[in-house]
Amino acid sequence: RGTLMQGKRGLVMGVANNRSIAWAIAQACALQGAELAFTFQGEALEKRVRPLAESIGSDIVLPCDVGDDAAIDETFAQIEAKWGKLDFLVHAIGWADKQYLRGRYLDTPRDAFLQAMDISCFSFTAVSRRASALMQPGGSLLTLSYLGAERVMPHYNMMGVAKAALEASVRYMAADLGGAGIRVNAISAGPIKTLAASGIGDFSYILKWNQLNAPLERNVSTDEVGGAGLYLLSDLSSGVTGEVHHVDSGYHIVGMKNPAAPDI
Ligand code: NAD
Numbered sequence: 001r002g003t004l005m006q007g008k009r010g011l012v013m014g015v016a017n018n019r020s021i022a023w024a025i026a027q028a029c030a031l032q033g034a035e036l037a038f039t040f041q042g043e044a045l046e047k048r049v050r051p052l053a054e055s056i057g058s059d060i061v062l063p064c065d066v067g068d069d070a071a072i073d074e075t076f077a078q079i080e081a082k083w084g085k086l087d088f089l090v091h092a093i094g095w096a097d098k099q100y101l102r103g104r105y106l107d108t109p110r111d112a113f114l115q116a117m118d119i120s121c122f123s124f125t126a127v128s129r130r131a132s133a134l135m136q137p138g139g140s141l142l143t144l145s146y147l148g149a150e151r152v153m154p155h156y157n158m159m160g161v162a163k164a165a166l167e168a169s170v171r172y173m174a175a176d177l178g179g180a181g182i183r184v185n186a187i188s189a190g191p192i193k194t195l196a197a198s199g200i201g202d203f204s205y206i207l208k209w210n211q212l213n214a215p216l217e218r219n220v221s222t223d224e225v226g227g228a229g230l231y232l233l234s235d236l237s238s239g240v241t242g243e244v245h246h247v248d249s250g251y252h253i254v255g256m257k258n259p260a261a262p263d264i
Contacts, residue, residue: 004234005034009083011075013039013064013127014092014144016195017048021144022092024226029088029233030056037082039064039075041093066093066123067115076130086134088233091127091143094196095119096159102201105157113158120162125169128177128184137181140233143170144225145188145244147252155201167244174242183241185232190220190248205264212261215250 010029014022015038026036037060040049046063053061060082064075079086096116100108124143131141148156149163167186174184191197191207200206211219228247231237246252 002032004032004230004236005029006032008033008087008234009035009037009085010088010090010233011037011039011079011086011131012090012092013066014090015040015049015052016045018052019192019194019222020092021189021192021194021222021225021229022090023052024222025090025092025142025229025233026052026226027056028223028226028230030058032230032234034088034233036060037062037079041065066127067119069126072123072126072130076127076134080134084134085136086131087136087138088140089127089131089142090229090233091124091141093119093123094144094159094162096157096162096199098199101157101159101199102155103157105161108158113161116158116162117165120159121165121169124166125173128173132177132180132182135180135182138235138238139177139180139182140237141173141177141182141184142229142232143186145186147188147190147246147248149188149244150252153206159200170244171242178241183232183237185237185240185242186244187225187228187232188244188246188248188252189225190214190246190251192220192222192225194222208264210249210251212264213251213254213258214248215253217258218249220247220249 012026036058038053097112145163148160170186
């Protein structure tokens with residue numbers, strides 16, 4: 001236990017279960033004294049999220065479908081009523097119709113494209129606008145991305161396009177909010193077996209490939225993403241904004257297959 005986040009209040013959006021990246025970031029912040037609120041999507045997830053929140057002493061657990069502006073407004077009205085201010089926000093939300101997370105990107109229909117963009121990219125802009133209005137200098141906003149934003153990854157398709165837009169939105173919001181002393185960053189995480197990841201075609205192959213070819217010769221854990229999240233949300237990173245920070249065992253620097261890795 002430490003005191004790095006003592007006196008800071010944060011909203012965590014995107015916990016689905018105890019394997020969620022958002023949960024690992026929440027735990028890392030709670031261990032350093034942060035006070036947390038959570039949102040969940042849909043009643044089915046409430047019964048998973050509420051006990052997790054309670055286990056770290058949080059009783060603010062609110063429904064929020066980020067595809068719905070009224071729901072977002074209601075969430076931030078409640079945060080304002082309960083806390084009056086906000087120090088940090090975690091947006092660990094992504095979604096695309098998994099029917100199109102296989103095959104060719106070229107075949108993505110308009111509806112599926114717009115929904116993926118809306119939930120996986122625009123929602124961070126939408127929640128950041130409300131969150132930053134409750135923040136003082138020192139505020140920090142964080143989202144989650146993936147290397148599929150920068151390079152072509154099999155099956156990632158329109159999610160890669162949405163993550164590229166998400167990373168660009170991090171830079172534009174960092175510029176918008178920098179004058180107010182509020183920082184905006186993303187973590188580009190390596191592949192981790194979560195609920196969201198199970199929708200991606202051949203995910204176990206992607207995990208194996210990363211494990212064999214990343215400089216650290218293994219995959220990352222959600223706890224490691226949690227630690228990086230803690231850094232970006234805390235004052236330790238007070239000079240960092242507009243950044244996409246890779247937590248991927250170094251996989252993003254690799255240009256070719258590791259010649260020592262076995263064929264898979
Ligand atoms: P997860 O399934 O645990 O979390 C995804 C969350 O998004 C869930 O809590 C889900 O309820 C939420 N969500 C989806 N649509 C929503 C909506 N309309 N309104 C509100 N919430 C909604 O999986 P995860 O892997 O922890 O994903 C968190 C983030 O990390 C995502 O942005 C994902 O793209 C990103 N990411 C994941 C990996 C990986 O390999 N798991 C790698 C890099 C980046």
